Amino acid sequence: MSKYLLDKFLYTVDRDPELVERYRDDPAGTVTWWEAEMANKLLNCTSDERTTWLAFTEEERTALSECDHVALFGLGAHPFLTLTLFIAMFERDHGPLEYQLAYAKAMEHITLPYPDIAT
Template sequence: MSKYLLNKFLYTVDRDPDLVERYRATPAELVTWWEDSRANMVLNCLTGEASTWLRFTDEERTALIAHDHVKLFELGAHPFLTLTLFIAMFERDNTEPLEYQKAYGARMAHFNLPYPDIAT
């Protein structure tokens, strides 16, 4: 498991409107593409420098494809990264102010201290 890789995915996808839309529409395709082409690139560095070993576990990949922010949190993804990305993807589907944020929080309400470790 790589909390770093989960958080890197959430961070990089959230900062590119085209990737946000691809993740919303075709999550399996986007996760596979990102893992194959971007996972091993140095974050925010487009010089071609890369590693070769970073891969999602099956559990991480499944949670990403399912847009399961609760499972992602359990796996160590930072909740602010999932919240900001998922707001960009799903807030437009709601009609009430903060409706998505409230639903997000309600799904996370069963967590008690100590929370899962989100340190990378």
């Protein structure tokens, strides 16, 4: 499991409006594409620099493909990254603060200690 890679996915997709729309329209396809093309690129480096070892676990891939923020939080993804990305993707389908309240309600069963979200 790589909390770093989960957070990197959430961070990079959230900062690109075209990727946000792509993820909204085709979550599983976007996850597959991103893992193959973007996962091993180093942040803030030239496009030629890459690592070779980063990959999602099946559990991470499924949670991302299903846009399951509760499962992602359980896997250690930072909740602010899921919240900001999912607001960009889903808030337009809801009234004011309706999505944020639903996001919180879906996680209200989680009790301390929370999963470690440090990377």
